[in-house]
Amino acid sequence: MSAHAKPAPVDAPFWTPGVILLACLMATGFLFVVGRFTGGLGAVSNLSQTSPWGIWIGVDVATGVALAAGGFTTAALAHIFGREHYEAVTRPALLTAMLGYTFVSLGLFIDIGRSWAIWKPIFYWQTNSVLFEVAMCVVIYLHVLYIEFIPILAERFRQGVTFPGRRLWVLEDVIGGILNFLDRILDKIMWVFIILGVVLSCMHQSGLGSLLLIAPTKLHPLWYTPLLPLLFLLSAIAVGYPMVVFETTLTTKAMKLKDEMDILGPLTRFTIILLGIYLAVKLGDMAHRGTYVYLCDGSVQGKAFLVEVFFGVIVPWCMLLLPGVRRSRGWLFAASALVVCGVALNRVNVFLVGFQAPYAQQSYFPSVGELAITIGLISTLIFIYRICVKYLPVLSARRLEVSS
DSSP: OOTTSSOOOOOSOSOOHHHHHHHHHHHHHHHHHHHHHHHOHHHHOOOOSSOOOOHIIIIIIIIHHHHTTHHHHHHIIIIISOOGGGGGGHHHHHHHHHHHHHHHHHHHHHHSSOGGGTTHHHHSOOTTOHHHHHHHHHHHHHHHHHHHHHHHHHHHSTTOOOOSSSOOHHHHHHHHHHHHHHHHHHHHHHHHHHHHHHHHHHHHHHHHHHGGGGOTTTBOTTTOOTTHHHHHHHHHHHHHHHHHHHHHHHHHHHTTBOOOHHHHHHHHHHHHHHHHHHHHHHHHHHHHHTGGGGTTSOOHHHHHHHHHHIIIIIHHHHHHTSHHHHHOHHHHHHHHHHHHHHHHHHHHIIIIISBOOTTOSSOOOOOHHHHHHHHHHHHHHHHHHHHHHHHSSOOOOOBGGGOO
16 A cells, blocks of 8 residues: 555644734734724725725635635546546645635625625526526535545544533534444445536636626636636636645645655646647737737736746746656646646736726726735645545654654
8 A cells, every 4th residue: 555545634833933924914804803803994994985895706716716626636547547546635625625615705795895794696696697697606616525425524523523621422422423424324325425526616616707708898808708707617627736846845845744646746847738728829819909019018017918828837837848747746746737737817907907997097906905815814724624635534644754
């Protein structure tokens, strides 16, 4: 058996200087969240009637959804296409997706003006709205992710939950019994939720692109295209495996675990094909529409597009073509990080840089409060991720001390 045979909690110190820094960033973000809900959006943000969304949508929602795609891409690879060799990375990818979509929902809750009405789409359906389709898919998929996570909880607390201090026998036994019961049921029907998760992900990943189809006069021609839903879907699929490499490398390095290059290296061979398809469609669409004329006009949009495509797609794609890059932990991480940053920049470009309201009095730039809340949400996600991998059987990599 390989070192990835059995996931287990990581025996590593929790409170490190990095975790303390995360806690400080979380506290700072929380203070601005309090200000947002006591003073309104205007108290902490630069949002306005002509700039109705900012980084809370461009980064927290659109980028967060894209970078959580590793959950459904690894699930499809390991469970639908039968590549069981990659099973070791499905749990951390699932955890990343679950936390990612959770904080996407929190970011949206903070962003909308009437946060108390966020539940209304669930009961008041507008079936002609793309936003309704995205909202429903995200809500259902988030529940699917939590259901898929139940077997991990059951494996950890199979014998019951132990509370600190005195033992609460009844409560511990009840929780353990419920988890075991759900685990036995899900063991027979989990394939339904895996397929459902893949389908729902494809629907709302493309749906996010469809949102901009109604704004041809507001979105810059470099990004506005009838193929925008397809491009959003292809980019999300292409970033799935690089995101797995990105977060796995950071986690194993931070927790002093053995690297998983025997899995991560071969995994990125799929990225060559997926990223190549995305690049071909993107450049082919640009050539067909003739929008390449905007690349050298000296505008911010033209420069942003060049950076996005060259450094976020072309450079990492060429790097991954080299076997030496796929065998090197450092170079593989660098190539994957470029893909992740490229897709993140694409979402920022579409929703912020390339989106210009025709009657805007001034261009939008995020306030200190918006930045603090976004950083706080990301820090909280990382903080909870560390808690999960320390106390739950998520990671399969062994400690370096025992893998000599």
